[in-house]
Amino acid sequence: MPIVRPRLIDYYNIPVTQEEVDFAIPFLDEDIPLYLDPFLLWKSPSQQDNALHLILISTFNKLGTIYLQSEDKKEQLVNILVELSECSEVGLGSGKTKKGLRISTKTSNEILELFSMIPHYKANGFSHFEEIQLYVNNISKDRISDFACNFLKSFLIDFTQDECRKYSIPVKEFSDVSK
Structure with a gap:
């Protein structure tokens, strides 16, 4: 069963709440109103x-x-x-x-x-x-x-990479195709 309005922590099954982290937990497919x-x-x-x-x-x-x-x-x-x-x-x-x-x-x-x-x-x-x-x-x-x-x-970018390491959020390298 697909997750409705999935957030990053739902997709990767990361057991944290918004109150526990120093960043806004994003939705995967839409902006958050911040x-x-x-x-x-x-x-x-x-x-x-x-x-x-x-x-x-x-x-x-x-x-x-x-x-x-x-x-x-x-x-x-x-x-x-x-x-x-x-x-x-x-x-x-x-x-x-x-x-x-x-x-x-x-x-x-x-x-x-x-x-x-x-x-x-x-x-x-x-x-x-x-x-x-x-x-x-x-x-x-x-x-x-x-x-x-x-x-x-x-x-x-630096902040995001640090937070990903801190909470074991998977990251991957990619090439910027716009250049």
């Missing part, structure tokens, strides 16, 4: 969380700086932001499947244009990445979370 909130990284008393927020902001502001300085790289930066707008691997958000949709090039351009249109961002960059949703339609907590997950993917 989000990575960059503001909480900034607000956290943890220096590691603060450093992750700084990485996120610095990386995004670097895209904005290049966008302002290099006319010939604008299209490439717009495409990079489109790619970063969905992080299906993490399984967070409001999707009914693990396959989400990316933003359009128009929306990506609107985001990068904030660096041109708003004098404070042009001079200083963003200090809070989630402010984007105040200026650009179709950008909400789910999309902000996806951007944040992609910018912080290296940390999330």
Whole structure:
């Protein structure tokens, strides 16, 4: 008999509860309605969380700086932001499947244009990445979370591997076919 809405621990028969682990136990075939909130990284008393927020902001502001300085790289930066707008691997958000949709090039351009249109961002960059949703339609907590997950993917991969080892969750290596 198949498991309805299987979670990772059900599939691998791992005897832990959500309260016992430091990660959200994912469903295998749909997102869970949780989000990575960059503001909480900034607000956290943890220096590691603060450093992750700084990485996120610095990386995004670097895209904005290049966008302002290099006319010939604008299209490439717009495409990079489109790619970063969905992080299906993490399984967070409001999707009914693990396959989400990316933003359009128009929306990506609107985001990068904030660096041109708003004098404070042009001079200083963003200090809070989630402010984007105040200026650009179709950008909400789910999309902000996806951007944040992609910018912080290296940390999330390391954390996931550590937790898998800790709880004997099977892992396997694979090649990134998108490259």
